[in-house]
Amino acid sequence: MSSFNKYPHVFSPIKIGNMEVKNRIQFSPMVSSLSTPTGGVSPELLGYIKYQAQSGVGVITIGSTPIDHINGVDFFGALDVTSDDNMTDLRRISEVVHRYGAKVSCELVHAGRSAPKQFRPNSPAIAPSAIPVENGPTDIREMDEKDMETIRNEYCDVAERLMKSGFDMVMVHAAHGNLLAQFMSPKYNQRTDEYGGSFENRVRWPISVLKAMRERVGRGLCIDMRISGDELVPGGMGIEETKAFIRLAQEYIDTVHVSQGLIVEPKYMPYTMPAFYLPHCHNVKWSEQVKADPEIHIPVTVVGSITTIAEAEEIIASGKADMVAMARQLMCDNKLLYNAYHGMEEKTRPCLRCHECAPADIVHLRCATNPRLGRESEIPEELPYAKHKKRVVVVGGGVAGCMAAKTLVERGHDVTLIEKGDKLGGRLHEISCLSFKFDMRRHLQWLMSSTMECGAKIMLNTEATPEIIMGLKPDVVFVATGAERLSLPIPGIDRENVHHVLDVDTGRAAVGERVVVCGGGLSGTESALQLAMDGKKVTVMDMLPVEQFAKDHSPAPRGMLLQLLEKYGVELIGSVRVCGIDDDGVAVMAQGGTRTIIPCDDVVAAFGMRKNDALLKQLRELMPDVIAVGDCNVVKNIKNANQVAFNLALEV
Numbered sequence: 001m002s003s004f005n006k007y008p009h010v011f012s013p014i015k016i017g018n019m020e021v022k023n024r025i026q027f028s029p030m031v032s033s034l035s036t037p038t039g040g041v042s043p044e045l046l047g048y049i050k051y052q053a054q055s056g057v058g059v060i061t062i063g064s065t066p067i068d069h070i071n072g073v074d075f076f077g078a079l080d081v082t083s084d085d086n087m088t089d090l091r092r093i094s095e096v097v098h099r100y101g102a103k104v105s106c107e108l109v110h111a112g113r114s115a116p117k118q119f120r121p122n123s124p125a126i127a128p129s130a131i132p133v134e135n136g137p138t139d140i141r142e143m144d145e146k147d148m149e150t151i152r153n154e155y156c157d158v159a160e161r162l163m164k165s166g167f168d169m170v171m172v173h174a175a176h177g178n179l180l181a182q183f184m185s186p187k188y189n190q191r192t193d194e195y196g197g198s199f200e201n202r203v204r205w206p207i208s209v210l211k212a213m214r215e216r217v218g219r220g221l222c223i224d225m226r227i228s229g230d231e232l233v234p235g236g237m238g239i240e241e242t243k244a245f246i247r248l249a250q251e252y253i254d255t256v257h258v259s260q261g262l263i264v265e266p267k268y269m270p271y272t273m274p275a276f277y278l279p280h281c282h283n284v285k286w287s288e289q290v291k292a293d294p295e296i297h298i299p300v301t302v303v304g305s306i307t308t309i310a311e312a313e314e315i316i317a318s319g320k321a322d323m324v325a326m327a328r329q330l331m332c333d334n335k336l337l338y339n340a341y342h343g344m345e346e347k348t349r350p351c352l353r354c355h356e357c358a359p360a361d362i363v364h365l366r367c368a369t370n371p372r373l374g375r376e377s378e379i380p381e382e383l384p385y386a387k388h389k390k391r392v393v394v395v396g397g398g399v400a401g402c403m404a405a406k407t408l409v410e411r412g413h414d415v416t417l418i419e420k421g422d423k424l425g426g427r428l429h430e431i432s433c434l435s436f437k438f439d440m441r442r443h444l445q446w447l448m449s450s451t452m453e454c455g456a457k458i459m460l461n462t463e464a465t466p467e468i469i470m471g472l473k474p475d476v477v478f479v480a481t482g483a484e485r486l487s488l489p490i491p492g493i494d495r496e497n498v499h500h501v502l503d504v505d506t507g508r509a510a511v512g513e514r515v516v517v518c519g520g521g522l523s524g525t526e527s528a529l530q531l532a533m534d535g536k537k538v539t540v541m542d543m544l545p546v547e548q549f550a551k552d553h554s555p556a557p558r559g560m561l562l563q564l565l566e567k568y569g570v571e572l573i574g575s576v577r578v579c580g581i582d583d584d585g586v587a588v589m590a591q592g593g594t595r596t597i598i599p600c601d602d603v604v605a606a607f608g609m610r611k612n613d614a615l616l617k618q619l620r621e622l623m624p625d626v627i628a629v630g631d632c633n634v635v636k637n638i639k640n641a642n643q644v645a646f647n648l649a650l651e652v
Contacts, residue, residue, distance in 0.1 A: 007309050007340060009316040014058070014323060016299055017222035017254035019168055021058035021103055021323075024316055025337060026257075028303050028325035029063030029107035029171065029226075031075045031358065032365040034374060039069065039080025041089035047377030048365065049093055053100035054381075055334035056341075058323075060097050061105040061171050061224075067154045071126055072179070073119040074111035077364070081106060081158050087165050094166030105169035105224060106162055110151060112179030113140050113188070114264035128183045128205075129190040133264055142191075151179070152209050156216040159223075169222035171257060172210065176228060176272045177264040180206045184245060187235040203245050210252040224301075225249060226257040229286020232268045239286055243293050250298045257301040257325060258287040266559055274305045275557030276353040276439045277564060281306050281315065288320040301325050307351055307439070309340035328357060332370050346449065350442040355554035356639040368639035369443065371403070371646035383650070385412040390652060393418065393472050394456070395464040395615065396480030398426020400630025400641040402451040404478045407649035415456040416472055418464040424448045426482055427631075430502045431523070434530045466618050476625040476652055479616045480645070483609035483631035492581030493605065501527045501606040512601025513537060516586045518578050519606030520549035525561060527604055532568035539571040539598055541588055546574035552637070573598075609635050627652075 014021050034045040052060045065079050066072040080086055097104035113127035117137055124139040126147055132138040143151075159170050174180035182188045183206050189196050195205050213223060227246065231237045246256050260283050261271030274282060283304035290300050303325035306312055312324035330336055333349035340348075349369060356368035365374035372379050390413050394405045397419030405417045423429075425444050432440040452458060462468065469477060485500055487493060499509035501523050513536055517528045520542030528538045542549065549572060550558050565572065576588040576596075585599040611632050619626045629645040 006343065007313040010309055010313050010324075011341065014299060016169070016224075018219050019103060019222055022101055023056070023058040023337070024323045025057045025309075025312065026059040026061060026301055026323055026325040027052045027055065027057045027330055028327040029061040029173075030327040030331070030365075031064045032374065033075060033077030034364055035077045035079045037077075039078060040086065041079070041092060043377040044364070044374060045079070046092060046096060048374055050096050050100075051334055051373075051376045052330065053097045053102050055330050056100070056337040057102055057330065059103045059105055059169070061107050061169075061325075062093070063107050063327075064109055064173075065106050066110060067108050067158045068110055068151065071120050071123055072110035072112070072115060072151075074109060074115060074178070076119075079106075081108075081162060082154070084161065087161060090162065090165035090167070094168075098166070103168040104166075105171050105222075106167055107171040107173050107226065108155060108158055109173040110154075110179035112182045113137060114177060127179065127188070128195065129188060131188055131190065135266060136264065148195075148205050148208075152205075152212050155209050156212050159213050159217050159221060163217050163221040167221065169224055169254075170213075171224040171226055172213070172253070173226050174206060175226045175257075175259045177231070177262040180209065181228065181231070181237070184241070185231060185237045187231070187233055187237075199241055199244060203248060206245075207248055207252075210249055214252040222254045223252065224255050224257055225253045226259060228262070229258050229260045229283060229290070232261050232271055233265055236262070239289055242286070243290055243296065246290060246298075247293070247295050250296060253298065255299040255301060255323075256290065256296075257303060258290055258321070259283055259303050260286055267563065270556045270560035270563070273355065273358060273556040274353070275355050275554075275560050277436050277557065277560045278305060281311055284315055284320050287315075291319055291321060299323060303327075305353060307353070308345070309336065310345070328353065331357060331365075331367055331373050346446070348446070349450075350439060350446055352443055352638070353439045354638070355557045356637070358556060359554050366639070366643070368637070369642055371643050379650075383407070383410045386652065389413055390475040391473060392416070392476045392478065392652065393464075393469050393474040394478040394480060395469065396426065396482060396630070396632070397421070397424035397451070397458075397460075398480060398482050398630060398641070399428065399447070399638050400632075400645040401426070401478065401480035402447055403642045403645040404480060404629055404649045405456045406451060406454045407646050408478075408652060409455045411649065411652070413652065416459060416474075417451070417456050418459045418462050418468070420461070420463050422461050424451050424458070424460075430506050433506045434526060435533065436530075464615065466615070466622060469619065470622060474623075476627065477619055477623065478627050478629055478645070478648075479613075479619065479632055480628075480630045481612045481615055481632045483635045484612045486608045486610045487605065488578075488607055490578055490580065495581055495603075497601065498581060498603045498605055501604050504604050505530065511536065511604070514600045515539070515602050515604060516541065516598050516600040517604040517606055518542075518586065519604075519608065520544055520546070520572070520574065521606060521608060522550050522553055523608075524604070524606030525550045525565060527606060528570050529561065529564055529568065531604075532565070532570045537569070539573060539600070540565075541573040541576050541578065541586070541598070543577055544574055546572045549574065611635050
């Protein structure tokens with residue numbers, strides 16, 4: 001078994017201010033929305049923080065905590081650190097983190113101009129300049145010096161309160177277009193007084209906040225600062241001004257955390273929470289420049305799609321950063337560090353970077369592949385054995401079937417998994433073929449190996465007939481037979497140049513230079529992107545309006561997908577119905593009755609899938625305890641398949 005010396009830089013301590021951190025991994029701040037409605041520490045939040053601490057990271061940072069609960073809240077379910085009444089709860093957080101040898105920090109934020117209206121119904125948003133937010137708040141008031149003094153004091157009060165509550169550090173959020181970043185940005189600070197215009201003026205108030213915090217807490221509390229290496233927006237703050245600000249700020253802060261982008265502008269928000277379309281480690285180019293500045297002397301942390309300890313080791317060993325921050329990979333599997341330390345990296349569940357942990361309607365934290373996340377207080381790490389051991393047959397070795405089988409085995413049942421193919425993984429083998437699905441391919445390998453090793457009896461290359469299933473004398477049957485292709489009665493749909501989207505994605509079907517994709521859902525738009533990246537001229541059409549294309553995607557990856565479609569010249573046509581396919585191309589009918597021909601060489605059919613429930617219906621006539629999971633139950637996504645399969649397996 002390998003030792004931790006495989007990653008000597010990651011597993012070495014580091015001095016930050018007056019505190020020593022046991023290793024170089026930070027659990028990056030992440031919106032959890034797990035607090036009580038009044039901002040208190042719920043059992044769910046405390047369980048989640050304990051889960052973080054058990055990961056073995058050096059620092060845990062609680063995400064997106066407003067210093068002003070009237071004007072500064074940016075997300076639902078934020079922790080309230082603005083009142084002494086909550087100090088008892090805050091001490092509970094610091095105590096549970098310290099129990100596992102980690103340091104605890106809290107990300108302090110004021111949303112400024114981007115504070116949603118629902119969190120401040122009786123007051124306008126405040127900002128350095130009254131610039132409306134695209135698709136966001138328009139009721140914005142320019143701050144005066146009294147506002148600045150009030151907020152500066154709020155930062156100081158919160159920092160002191162957290163210090164007294166046992167916290168080791170605070171992270172001042174000056175990135176992603178939050179209030180401090182708005183002051184620094186030449187795009188969003190258009191003041192003409194001493195707080196606007198020149199770089200020196202724009203940073204005057206943010207520097208005064210950091211100075212006041214240091215004076216208030218002394219060296220009893222470390223101060224971290226999160227900053228965008230580049231805001232990315234034209235006219236925004238770039239790396240040179242970022243470095244200049246750090247050079248000034250380092251007198252008052254102990255370390256700096258480098259990110260990029262703007263969360264308040266739809267076009268640039270995906271870069272703050274990068275999805276699988278972007279490469280890993282994409283912010284390292286900024287931290288490397290900060291580290292290379294001879295006048296910057298404080299430790300530098302980098303964040304952004306760093307998902308393996310090997311990646312972290314290379315970053316630190318090469319001097320591109322001193323620490324690495326992760327969130328989603330640790331949320332997916334908090335055994336990341338343990339497995340790396342013991343040379344068992346292959347056992348770590350890889351993060352899909354799918355952003356199902358941050359959906360548009362986030363009300364609590366959940367993971368597509370880790371069904372325990374956010375439920376740690378409810379579901380113990382080691383599942384309790386079932387009161388009565390049962391013989392369970394699971395039909396189908398896709399996502400839902402594998403999750404059901406592993407969970408049932410963990411609960412002590414005798415499990416047989418039947419899969420008609422020669423390997424586990426189901427539809428993932430097809431949907432992971434696109435070039436940007438690297439993370440899904442890693443996850444697929446883990447899924448297959450972890451299920452094969454889970455202790456269930458695996459029957460591959462076996463068609464699960466009612467006779468075979470009943471011959472195993474099961475007490476319960478889980479049916480996870482997935483979904484089948486959906487076809488529509490369109491004239492010409494059976495032509496040789498019409499191919500199903502999965503046949504195109506896997507390379508089973510070749511297409512010409514001009515391609516029309518029928519279907520603006522996720523599978524259709526992603527297939528179109530790959531074809532365009534391969535040099536094809538691609539048009540996507542759907543009955544839905546264009547603004548609803550890929551509507552089931554989480555906000556950040558959907559935004560990135562739409563940007564990439566535009567970048568590669570994919571034409572999007574919405575609100576049309578395909579009415580025929582012939583030698584001339586695809587005929588479509590607009591809502592007003594106008595008929596148009598889109599010329600093409602080949603057509604990709606991406607009309608979706610329908611549940612394959614024939615076996616389910618047969619079995620329910622033979623025995624009472626037949627449970628449908630995955631697409632066989634509801635055609636949806638990986639998150640739904642895993643969550644439902646896990647939940648139902650807990651009930652057996």
